[in-house]
Amino acid sequence: MLRLENVHTRYGNIEALKGVSLDVEQGEIVTIIGANGAGKSTLLMTICGSPKASEGRVLYEGRDITRLPTYDIVNLGISQSPEGRRIFPRMTVYENLQMGAVPTGGKWFEQDLERVFTLFPRLKERLHQRGGTLSGGEQQMLAIGRALLARPRLLLLDEPSLGIAPILVQQIFKAIVEINRMQGLTILLVEQNAYQALKIAHRGYVLATGRLVMAGTGRELLANP
Numbered sequence: 560m561l562r563l564e565n566v567h568t569r570y571g572n573i574e575a576l577k578g579v580s581l582d583v584e585q586g587e588i589v590t591i592i593g594a595n596g597a598g599k600s601t602l603l604m605t606i607c608g609s610p611k612a613s614e615g616r617v618l619y620e621g622r623d624i625t626r627l628p629t630y631d632i633v634n635l636g637i638s639q640s641p642e643g644r645r646i647f648p649r650m651t652v653y654e655n656l657q658m659g660a661v662p663t664g665g666k667w668f669e670q671d672l673e674r675v676f677t678l679f680p681r682l683k684e685r686l687h688q689r690g691g692t693l694s695g696g697e698q699q700m701l702a703i704g705r706a707l708l709a710r711p712r713l714l715l716l717d718e719p720s721l722g723i724a725p726i727l728v729q730q731i732f733k734a735i736v737e738i739n740r741m742q743g744l745t746i747l748l749v750e751q752n753a754y755q756a757l758k759i760a761h762r763g764y765v766l767a768t769g770r771l772v773m774a775g776t777g778r779e780l781l782a783n784p
């Protein structure tokens with residue numbers, strides 16, 4: 560579904576990705592783990608075409624990704640600020656979810672909304688609260704729910720566990736597994752929290768200073784300290 564071939568990405572003189580090649584097959588959860596500054600966010604952004612790879616290719620279903628204006632792929636840069644979480648802080652939870660359904664014309668809104676409530680019951684209890692008044696973990700849930708309403712085919716998740724209470728982290732990882740199992744959605748998950756990510760991933764890669772230094776099934780990498 561997604562293939563990176565020898566991808567290099569530069570910020571001026573800094574080379575943040577130094578020849579990354581990887582494949583994501585349809586229906587998989589693939590995780591990229593690595594320390595702060597390893598290039599994880601850059602990798603997800605390069606997949607979406609900004610910044611562009613200075614060398615190498617990103618192919619989505621065999622075609623150059625930068626030429627595909629598509630809602631098939633959603634990159635949830637949900638790790639940083641409330642803005643980065645891709646929610647509208649002044650809008651209610653319900654309004655945020657409605658915005659998520661805009662790319663599909665709202666055709667499946669009611670039915671998809673029920674699925675989001677099943678995944679994240681907390682959101683249902685807070686429907687008329689403003690997004691900005693939710694806790695960090697709840698905002699994360701809202702961001703994921705909102706992304707699902709666009710019915711993407713590939714979901715890119717940037718450190719969904721960062722800065723979130725452990726109990727909500729558990730719920731978010733559980734929901735990621737459910738989304739993959741029930742909806743068959745392909746997920747590329749970038750994480751510093753290696754243990755949690757590898758536990759749910761079909762396959763994983765370790766990224767260190769812009770290079771993939773290890774690859775294996777989630778289990779293999781967990782066994783490898």
Ligand code: ADP
Nearest residue numbers: 570573575593594595596597598599600601602
């Ligand atoms: P991670 O997501 O793994 O923490 P990043 O992809 O954010 O890593 O960063 C990889 C490297 O690229 C780091 O050395 C970082 O300082 C650098 N970098 C990231 N964004 C920029 C930018 N906009 N301009 C210059 N350097 C950047």
Ligand code: ADP
Nearest residue numbers: 667671672674675707708710711741742743744
């Ligand atoms: P319908 O037949 O009315 O289009 P389905 O429930 O059969 O709706 O789903 C159609 C496709 O959309 C399926 O591949 C399903 O996995 C996917 N899908 C349904 N709901 C969601 C959702 N909330 N997020 C992502 N994909 C979804």
